Amino acid sequence: MTSYAWLIPVLPAIAFPIIVFITRKVRFLSALVAIAAIAASFVMAVGVLQEVFLLGITMEHPVEYAVPWLQIPGLLKIEAGILIDPLTAVMLLVVTLVALLVEIYSVGYMHGDPGFSSFFSYLSLFSASMLGLVLANNYFMIFFFWELVGLCSYLLIGFYYHKPEAARAGLKAFVTNRVADFGFMLGFFFLFAMFGTFNFRELAEAIPGYQNTAFLALAAALVFIGPIGKSAQFPLHVWLPDAMEGPTPVSALIHAATMVAAGVYLLARAFVLFASLPDVMLLVAYVGGFTALFSATIAVAQRDIKRILAYSTMSQLGYMVMAMGVGSMTAGMFHLMTHAFFKALLFLGAGSVIHALEEQDIFRMGGLYKDMKVTTTTFVIAALALAGLPPLAGFWSKDEILAATFDHGFTGLYILGTLVAFLTAFYMFRLIFVAFFGKRRAGLHGHESPLTMTVPLLILAVLSVVSGFVGTPFTEHGFSTFVYYGEPHHVEPNYAVMLISVLVALAGIGLAWLFYGRPSDVPERIANRYRSLYNLLVNKYYIDEIYLWLFRRVVLGLSEAFNWHDRHVVDGIFDGVGDMTRISGRKLRLLQTGNLQTYALVIFTAVVIIALWMAAPVFGGVVQ
Amino acid sequence: MNFPILTAIMLAPVVGLLFILLIPEREELTIKITAAVATFVSLVLAIVAYVLYDNGRGGLQFLQDVSWVPSFGINYSVGVDGMSMPMVLLTAIVIFTGVFASWDMTKRVKEFFIFLLMLVTGVFGVFISRDLFFFYLFFEVAVIPMYLLIGIWGSTRKEYAAMKLTLYLLVGSAFALIGIIATFLYAAQQLGHATFDIQTLAAVKYDLGFQKFVFFLMLIGFGVLVPIWPLHLWSPDGHVAAPTAVSMLHAGVLMKLGAYGLIRVGVFLFPEGAKYWAPLIAVLCIVNVVYGAMIAMVQKDLKFVIGYSSVSHMGYVLLGIAALNTLSLNGAVAQMFAHGIMTALFFALVGNVYHKAHTREIARFGGLAHQMPRVAAGFLIGGLASLGLPGLNNFVAEFLIFIGSFTRDQSLLGGLLSYRILSILAISGIVITATYVLRVVKNTFFGPRKPEWDHLEDARGVEMVPIVVLVATLILFGLLPSLQIDMINSGVAPLVAKIEAAKAIGGIF
Amino acid sequence: MITLNHYLALGGLLFCIGLFGALAKKNAVAVLMGIELMLNAVNINLVAFNHFLEPARVTGQVFAIFVIVVAAAEVAVGLALVLNIYRRRLESNVDDLDWMKW
Secondary structure, X not given: OHHHOOHHHHHHHHHHHHXXXXXXXXXXXXXXXXXXXXXXXXXXXXXXXXXXXXXXXXOOOOEEEEEEEEEEOOOEEEEEEEEEOHHHHHHHHHHHHHHHHHHHXXXXXXXXXXXXXXXXXXXXXXXXXXXXXXXXXXXXHHHHHHHHHHHHHHHHHOOOOOOHHHHHHHHHHHHHHHHHHHHHHHHHHHHHHHHOOOEHHHHHHHHHHOOOHHHHHHHHHHHHHHHHHHOOOOOOOOHHHHHHHOOHHHHHHHHHHOHHHHHHHHHHHOHHHHHOOHHHHHHHHHHHHHHHHHHHHHHHOOOEHHHHHHHHHHHHHHHHHHHHHOOOHHHHHHHHHHHHHHHHHHHHHHHHHHHHHOOOEHHHOOOXXXXXXXXXXXXXXXXXXXXXXXXXXXXXXXXXHHHHHHHOOOHHHHHHHHHHHHHHHHHHHHHHHHHOOXXXXXXXXXXXXXXXHHHHHHHHHHHHHXXXXXXXXXXXXXXXXXXXXXXXXXXXXXXXXXXXXXXXXXXXXXXXXXXHHOOOOHHHHHHHHOHHHHHHHHOHHHHHHHHHHHHHHHHHHHHHHHHHHHHHHHHHHHHHHXXXXXXHHHHHHHHOOOOHHXXXXXXXXXXXXXXXXXXXOXXXXXXX | OOOOHHHHHHHHHHHHHHHHHHOOOOOHHHHHHHHHHHHHXXXXXXXXXXXXXXXXOOOOEEEEEEEEEHHHOEEEEEEEOOOHHHHHHHHHHHHHHHHHHOOOOOOOHHHHHHHHHHXXXXXXXXXXXXXXXXXXXXHHHHHHHHHHHHHHHOOXXXXXXXXXXXXXXXXXXXXXXXXXXXXXXXXXXXXXXXXXXXXXXXXXXXXXXXXXXXXXXXXXXXXXXXXXXXXXOXXXXXXXXXXXHHHHHHHHHHHHHHHHHHHHXXXXXXXXXXXXXXXXXHHHHHHHHHHHHHHHHOOOEHHHHHHHHHHHHHXXXXXXXXXXXXXXXXXXXXXHHHHHHHHXXXXXXXXXXXXXXXXXXXXXXXXXXXXXXXXXXXXXXXXXXXXXXXXOHHHHHHHHHHHHHHOOOOEEHHHOEEHHHHHHHHHHHHHHHHHHHHHHHHHHXXXXXXXXXXXXXXXXXXXXXXXXXXXXXXXXXXXXXXXXXXXHHHHHHHHHHHHHHOOOOOOOO | OOOHHHHHHHHHHHXXXXXXXXXXXXXXXXXXXXXXXXXXXXXXXXXXHHHHHOOOOOHHHHHHHHHHHHHHHXXXXXXXXXXXXXXXXXXXXXXXXXXXXX
């Protein structure tokens, strides 16, 4: 099975042109082609996972297949290759499964949209690129697909291109990611300059013996800029909330479960590079931790259901990055997996609500549980998983991160992580109490979504409950002995950490109930009391405004200055040369009287002078 | 193989031209079809030659020699190697699509196509010549019709632009001519017999002072055409004024004549001179890349955006040349090809929009994707190619240039600068490019539908030919770059061998 | 005894008169006449040189005949031009014929 694994990305990749060129007019077929392709990929991904188990493919002994893609003998060898190890197998499963469910869901959600077929074609292209990224065996290929998923993200954010906000959000996402890719590209250029290869396995062999750690640290830090952009870490996070302009299934698939996690995946893939550099690891840990807190605080004050979830995604990604930074790749990947399921569920649930109400402001919703039983139930399950209540999936993975942080001696980060856990529980249940419970507001009546949408919700709800069990501290041969860096290690349960995190989660939920679970004016009073802090949160710390100012004033200003310089100074000089020729011509032509006789006189005089000069020797020689 | 395929590629447009001369002026459709057939023949032959070219053997292939002026050693000798073959293919593709992009031409159609075909004959001639004399001759043949094409069929300030372009190019070629004559005389003295054959000239040992002098002349001469900053201003004005097909040829192919000449005549004949001047090129090309891209960001006219983007992208080619190693030169040639295709696509699409909307002002557009989805898709793909998206041809080229110059370990200005820093600056260009390209896409094609443009029709029929052919080329070479790079590398290898054989010499800085 | 020098002096004198006429006269016809005089001065020189230096051959005389033929043609063209100008502009004053400068 592993030798056919290259088919996993290729199948959706084939679906893309089929939909674009053949089935575009027939909506039903387009969806069918896309879903069939991703379903086949899913089946193969399961096969790969099974074979990884059966054949004993471990992190130390991955399987690699490659064909040359671009070669310049002796200098450059770029392979189109796949690398299969447990890390890949897990990611393949997560991506294909979520993509499959989201595509099924989209049949209902996008029903009646004029861009139905192109939506499925983009989703197929995205799945292909994402799977290619997961399977890539070298930095070049990962960058190749990294850019392609960015493209799909751009296309899908701007899917409703008639909306100016959507078009702007797409642009913002792409350009922000470009800045990050610039760093990423430089990073692996440095690696290439040092080691002469892009291949992960060859690099993994070469890096530990490399002496010039300053150089290596620079390369690692540059590579880390890639995840900062793609996984929306501070300070390149600004694109992710705006990306919610895209259709909700896209937010679920790309901007919650898979693409944004690609940054974390890259960290895991490149872990050997980071592991030997404690300074860079510290940077990674603090960027992650800071982002987790930073975005959780913003989420507390938002009103738009998708934006709350977007900031929550950023916060959770911060967790994962922090886990990588403290050295626990296992915890980061574990959380990536569980998060993919429950966050996709949250977004799809939100999509179900939006589909029914055409409204995104939670304070205009209310009492939805009466009309939307399935959606509400699944949404609450996912929120509980996110908040980290046992025995749901989020509890185990978050707990592993917190335990790892604590065990590795990052007490500050541990406290910060616990604080984030509290905030997470608070903002999620604020959302739930306001939108799903309480009184109906603004005359909006929900209705339950069709089966194509509710079935994926139910499946994801099951996964949100059970997917954590593969990695609990009580499981013997669990996730940590499967996906790891260095030695397979079994984490002993840390009951103190568990207890504290359960308590803060309950505290968060309780506080949310106090504020929003019943009629109360406390939130308003607090907001009024700390008006400036509240404004700061509502306006997302004014980061967008700062960037906009930088772009408008500095970049565009400089560009205008260059333009002026080009048009007036440079062009002025060259046009000036032309003008000078013209002006001097105008003056010089006055010598031409046009009178024939004058010309004749000049000619004659000249002839006489020449004749005299030539005859000089005869007359006694003035000139010799 | 005895069939003179290269001459046939070059003469197919001439035959078409002669036929057009015989067709009465009113028969516009017949004229257009004749031009299309002539260029199609060129295209097919170029593809055949491309496929038949033996990468393993490398070197010059499809040779043909006819003695012309024996006393001066001037021969009509043609042949292509791994660097010129892609250029021939590029020219064939661009002119073929260019003819279709001018399908809606109504003004003095006969003369237009005559000049167009004359122009492309010159371009083909430059790329296939192995003889320096013919190289220069064809070079001039390509420049002159350009003046008429812009001056008569152009738009926006056409006389000014045509004059500007012609003067820049002629001044440039005057420099190149001095260089060529100096080389000829020097070589004739060394060899004892007169020759214009580039291979023979390359075998001559030129002393260092001479190399520095002549390479500088070539740098100015061909640099104007590339265009190298600050000699670039003819290009935005010229692009904007030129009619669609001419813009396509102009940005797509004519600029490559400069870069090709710089490699073929400059670097190949005078490797030491090239090493001496390379740092200057490297610094100027960064100005091209960054400054050009930033200027493109604030342009208000669609064609100006593309004009300045060409300045920016050709900066990458110059960086590839300046770094003087295998990877970067491979990248430079590939970028010449990729940029040619991409920019031709852009101009074809802008021409399409302009022809229907009679304006190119970005601020007046918006939401055109509603009325012209195919044009929008084509433009987006062109934009993605331009910002170097993987899967499209430009990415491979830019990647090779970057990694080539990045791995060149040499410092400039006493350690203040290095190729690595310059490369980083150049790579930052991809961010700026992404910004301006996608901003233009957003402002032109996205946003709410504007009823003002409801009368615009989407591209269809023959208008789709350029879009489809050019997009397909970008994707083909983007997904399977070895089809292209293997060939280019067979041409670059001897060049690099020559550069490396040249004795180490410090650069100008 | 009339020597070569006498002929040359005559030729020189004639040439100077012709030159003066060509350069100083206002009327185009007079200018043409001046040119004729200069050509004839040359003819005298040619014939004289031929007679005194190479009496055996007739090169100079043949040359002179050539000059006469060309001069005739030139006068024909010149007069045609003058006539045309006179018809269009009703004048033959060369001072006013300065349209060559634009």
